[in-house]
Amino acid sequence: MRRALRQRAERRQLMAAEPEVLDELRRLRARVPHLTGALAASTDGLVLAQDAASVEAEGVAALTAAALGVALRMADATGRGDFRELLVRGEQGYIATYAAGSAAILTVLAGARTNVGRLHMEARRSSARIAELVDEALDRPDIT
Numbered sequence: 616m617r618r619a620l621r622q623r624a625e626r627r628q629l630m631a632a633e634p635e636v637l638d639e640l641r642r643l644r645a646r647v648p649h650l651t652g653a654l655a656a657s658t659d660g661l662v663l664a665q666d667a668a669s670v671e672a673e674g675v676a677a678l679t680a681a682a683l684g685v686a687l688r689m690a691d692a693t694g695r696g697d698f699r700e701l702l703v704r705g706e707q708g709y710i711a712t713y714a715a716g717s718a719a720i721l722t723v724l725a726g727a728r729t730n731v732g733r734l735h736m737e738a739r740r741s742s743a744r745i746a747e748l749v750d751e752a753l754d755r756p757d758i759t
Contacts, residue, residue, distance in 0.1 A: 632752035636745055637664040643741040647734055649726035651708070655745050656720055658683060663749070667724060679712055679722045686712075700735070713738050716746030718753060 640653040644666055652667025660680035665672040686701045703710040709725040711734060721742040725734055 632748045633664045635748045637666065639741050639744050639748070640664055640666040643723070643737055646737045647723075647725070647729070649708075649729040650723060650734070651726055652724040653741075654679075654722050655715060655749075656680065656722065658718060658720060663719060670724065675722060679720055682712060683720055700739075702731070709734070711735070711738060713742035714746075715742040716750055719745055719749045721745055 636655045640655060643653055644650045652665075652670055654665040654667050654672050654675060655663040656676035656679055657663060658680060660673075660677040662672045662676045667675070682701060683698065687698050690696060690698050698714050700714065701712045706727070708727045709723075709729060709731065711723050711725065713721045713723075715721045721738060723734065723738050
């Protein structure tokens with residue numbers, strides 16, 4: 616029971632960061648040509664903010680959390696250190712996921728013509744900012 620109450624309190628705190636996180640997602644989309652969507656989620660798959668009209672955000676967040684679990688195990692099993700990012704390339708473009716601190720992840724969708732170097736540079740910057748915002752939200756006292 617206490618665990619469930621603590622999880623609810625953490626989710627409320629995370630959701631308090633949504634306006635600032637959404638602003639960061641919009642700035643990221645403005646900086647990277649061919650970016651078609653971006654979303655920030657908790658590591659357990661809860662959507663924190665989204666700027667991705669062409670996809671079902673809750674489903675993508677859940678899949679991202681599942682992929683994160685596999686990526687964490689792969690990084691650990693191969694001795695590569697803590698998870699930082701994951702890139703998937705499909706025929707129509709890219710899906711990239713970046714660690715955003717210990718409590719959140721950033722997932723971006725990009726077209727096939729995207730400059731991947733620029734994508735990484737800008738998304739890494741945004742994931743660091745999102746990590747700051749989420750950490751600040753989690754550090755605030757929960758007022759119920």
